[in-house]
Amino acid sequence: MRRALRQVVAILLLAILPAIAAGLWHPRRPAWQSDEVTLAVASAWVPDVVWVDARPDADFARAHIPGAVPLNEDRWNDLLPALLDQWEAGSGKSPRKIVVYCSSLSCQTSHDVARRLREEAGMPNVFVLQGGWEAWRREHP
Amino acid sequence: MNCLVQRILAAAVGLIFLVSGLIKAMNPAAFAIDIQNYRLLPWTWGVLLALYLPWVEILCAGALLLRIAYRGALAIAAVLLGTFIIAYGSTRPRGLDIACGCFGHGVHRGYWPLLIGDALLLGLVLWLIQRDLAPLAPVIRNTVAD
Numbered sequence: 365m366r367r368a369l370r371q372v373v374a375i376l377l378l379a380i381l382p383a384i385a386a387g388l389w390h391p392r393r394p395a396w397q398s399d400e401v402t403l404a405v406a407s408a409w410v411p412d413v414v415w416v417d418a419r420p421d422a423d424f425a426r427a428h429i430p431g432a433v434p435l436n437e438d439r440w441n442d443l444l445p446a447l448l449d450q451w452e453a454g455s456g457k458s459p460r461k462i463v464v465y466c467s468s469l470s471c472q473t474s475h476d477v478a479r480r481l482r483e484e485a486g487m488p489n490v491f492v493l494q495g496g497w498e499a500w501r502r503e504h505p
Numbered sequence: 506m507n508c509l510v511q512r513i514l515a516a517a518v519g520l521i522f523l524v525s526g527l528i529k530a531m532n533p534a535a536f537a538i539d540i541q542n543y544r545l546l547p548w549t550w551g552v553l554l555a556l557y558l559p560w561v562e563i564l565c566a567g568a569l570l571l572r573i574a575y576r577g578a579l580a581i582a583a584v585l586l587g588t589f590i591i592a593y594g595s596t597r598p599r600g601l602d603i604a605c606g607c608f609g610h611g612v613h614r615g616y617w618p619l620l621i622g623d624a625l626l627l628g629l630v631l632w633l634i635q636r637d638l639a640p641l642a643p644v645i646r647n648t649v650a651d
Contacts, residue, residue, distance in 0.1 A: 371577020375568060379560040386533055387556045394537035394555055398548035469542055470603040472535065479534075 399478060400494045403503055406463045414451050416464040418477040429500055435477055465493035511636050518582060518630060519569030526562030528609040539606025543592055579634045586627040594620055
């Protein structure tokens with residue numbers, strides 16, 4: 365039994381080394397601060413916020429947050445200019461916040477779009493709406 | 506024969522952990538989001554787990570496949586599976602419909618199939634532990650009797 369315990373400790377300790385390395389150098393390491401915001405927080409930013417709908421075109425056409433700009437990875441290059449126009453048309457004092465949403469809590473596309481906006485478009489203040497479109501629908505049935 | 510079956514099943518468990526661990530280790534950012542979706546831990550703890558857990562799984566898998574630190578690896582596998590079953594089991598009563606994050610982000614196998622699958626896997630791991638400890642039973646009995 366004592367040997368098993370030693371083995372458990374050895375495995376758990378050994379795993380710390382690659383975990384530290386991943387935290388320092390992994391190209392897809394997570395940020396230490398969450399990029400998610402609740403609907404209440406994001407709504408308080410209006411009008412200095414641009415809503416970005418990362419769902420497929422058909423879902424966007426059916427319904428979306430008023431004023432939202434569609435931007436999905438299928439038509440990234442076609443849709444990005446419209447977002448940039450809307451973003452630059454803000455108040456001008458400080459860059460407007462961007463809040464990306466997809467369908468629900470478990471969808472990944474909003475995080476992917478937010479990451480690309482930060483990394484490829486160099487946009488600051490990009491956030492993901494917690495709960496996505498479902499959260500919005502709950503508050504605005 | 507029994508021993509061969511044990512070895513094959515242990516290797517199968519090892520392979521499952523290896524694939525699961527490698528997928529998560531390749532994208533810890535996505536795994537951190539999966540952990541966040543459970544709404545059980547603050548983000549920072551989720552980040553730490555996302556960086557650490559995949560490597561525990563990979564090392565466990567290596568230990569099971571190579572039969573090095575075998576008993577310890579089985580114990581960790583049982584605890585990981587038990588913890589996961591409790592965590593994922595709690596999602597539906599809390600009104601969450603999320604991907605489990607077991608084999609990469611966004612893979613949604615359904616609530617009950619996933620829980621049943623993991624319960625079976627946990628049962629297998631517990632059986633392997635019991636088989637591994639079986640030869641020690643007489644020794645333990647004698648020690649207790651003395």
